[in-house]
Amino acid sequence: MPFAADTWALILGGSSGFGLATAHKLSRHGMNVCLVHRDRRGAMPRIEREFDAIRGSGVRLLTFNADALDAAERGRIGTELASTLGASGRVRVLLHSIALGNLKLMAPERPPRDGDACARLAGALGIDAAALAATVDRLFAEGAEALHTIASPPAYPASALLDEEDMARTVYSMGTSLLSWTQELLQRNLLAADARVFGLTSEGNQIAWKGYAAVAAAKVALESIVRAMAVELAPYGVRANVIQAGVTDTPALRLIPGSAHLKAHARLRNPFRRLTAPEDVANVIYLLAHDEAAWINGEIIRVDGGEHISGVMR
DSSP: OOOOTTEEEEEESOSSHHHHHHHHHHHHTTOEEEEEEOOOGGGHHHHHHHHHHHHTTTOOEEEEESOTTOHHHHHHHHHHHHHHHTTTOEEEEEEEOOOOOOOOBSSOOOOOTTOOHHHHHHHHHTSOHHHHHHHHHHHHHTTOGGGGGTSOOOOOOSSOBOOHHHHHHHHIIIIIHHHHHHHHHHHTTOEEEEEEEEEEEOGGGTSOOTTOHHHHHHHHHHHHHHHHHHHHSGGGTOEEEEEEEOOBOOHHHHTSTTHHHHHHHHHHHOTTSSOBOHHHHHHHHHHHTSGGGTTOOSOEEEESTTTTTOOSOO
16 A cells, blocks of 8 residues: 655665665655665765665655764754655654664673684694684585584674773664654654654664674663653654564674674574565564554564574474
8 A cells, every 4th residue: 555645754874774675665655765874975876776766666755965863964954854845744754774883892802711612623623723714604604504603703803892982872873863863853843643763673682792782782772762752752643663673684784793603593593594684674664654553652573584482403
């Protein structure tokens, strides 16, 4: 069912991953799209092709290559968006898909007393440990999930440790900035009478991954903010929810040390033996944007194909 012609989606982080997939999905069903992204000039030819495809759906597209975390830029974008929407246009969907955080350890790693599994296996076989590690990592990238027990451990910069500024910046960019944008739209009366606000979280909200502490804190803060929004903004018609995607091969995931290990383990756990795709998440956001989903509010909705419930002994 197509959306009304004056319906808009505002997507923060809309040039790749979940944000871009959602833009494509909603635009194919008649929703106009405003994308805020921050990309270098060299990436723009690829991104412009994606934007052209969205325009090809017959909807209006407004794009800003700007810092979504800067208050002045947020105000400027709000002003231009208000002018574009006019008297009747309203934002039905607000998606926060900003992936900008610090992936640093809390303290320097200490080597294991008896060496890692890869080194022990290399010693037993009488071969070079570095060569074995490189081979295992290559097989990981090609989908050999069962090798996760002997793969080389993720490499983290020894000199860059998580500090207070890293933590504060990450919590704001990937967490509480959603509230700032929601308030911007609310103050300008740009939210639809039944607006849907979405944040994105991950399994790192409960499971500790090395180097993920700041991002995990941001995700938990976002979840808390969304619950509060679900209560306090309900009188304005806002429904606020969080999507918890399974492990997805996005540019943000590839920045995490050991991402190949995470992907391999996720494939092993998933009942469908594949990773979550950005389109899987976009499909759920599309469903939740419809009138029939109006009574879903304040929830963390898993979109992972059952990855979180399945063990590996199958």
